[in-house]
Amino acid sequence: PHGTAHHGAGPGHGTGPDHGTGAVVVVAAALLDRGRLLAARRSAPADLAGRWELPGGKVEPGERPEDALVRELREELGVEAEPGERIPGEWPLKPGYVLRVWSARLLSGDPLPLEDHDELRWLAPGELDAVDWLDQDRPAVAEAARRLFGA
Numbered sequence: 001p002h003g004t005a006h007h008g009a010g011p012g013h014g015t016g017p018d019h020g021t022g023a024v025v026v027v028a029a030a031l032l033d034r035g036r037l038l039a040a041r042r043s044a045p046a047d048l049a050g051r052w053e054l055p056g057g058k059v060e061p062g063e064r065p066e067d068a069l070v071r072e073l074r075e076e077l078g079v080e081a082e083p084g085e086r087i088p089g090e091w092p093l094k095p096g097y098v099l100r101v102w103s104a105r106l107l108s109g110d111p112l113p114l115e116d117h118d119e120l121r122w123l124a125p126g127e128l129d130a131v132d133w134l135d136q137d138r139p140a141v142a143e144a145a146r147r148l149f150g151a
């Protein structure tokens with residue numbers, strides 16, 4: 001809504017494809033409510049189904065990553081959320097895709113697995129190992145937990 005994003009603005013200001021590396025940025029939320037972190041179990045595609053992730057998805061061309069995060073949480077979970085800090089780091093996904101994570105606060109709604117997930121769990125800080133995270137998400141969750149829970 002505030003004009004055109006700059007090319008090459010660097011991390012945190014990607015416009016779909018990251019102009020530094022050419023990789024598509026996938027944003028995911030460390031969504032917090034009442035001191036717990038939301039984990040979502042993927043229902044698709046087949047090779048990822050049954051594994052748990054931080055919810056999110058691909059940034060669209062021209063879209064700001066924080067806006068993509070809000071859109072994905074609305075589409076996938078039916079909630080309104082407010083992005084907070086970027087969790088430092090970037091984690092490789094399949095070739096050509098990288099994962100970046102933001103903290104987010106639940107503003108309204110009760111998350112439901114509306115799209116791409118078949119189960120949700122709110123994890124207390126001591127429960128973060130209770131689900132089978134995607135390999136790709138494991139280091140991102142660990143870093144988010146360090147930042148957000150001091151774990």
Ligand code: 9L3
Nearest residue numbers: 026028053054055056057058093137
């Ligand atoms: N992915 C991995 N970890 C995550 C998310 C949100 C996504 N926390 C991977 C799964 C897909 C790709 O990124 O291969 C695109 O995600 P989506 O648009 O299918 O959610």
Ligand code: MG
Nearest residue numbers: 055056057116
């Ligand atoms: Mg998704």
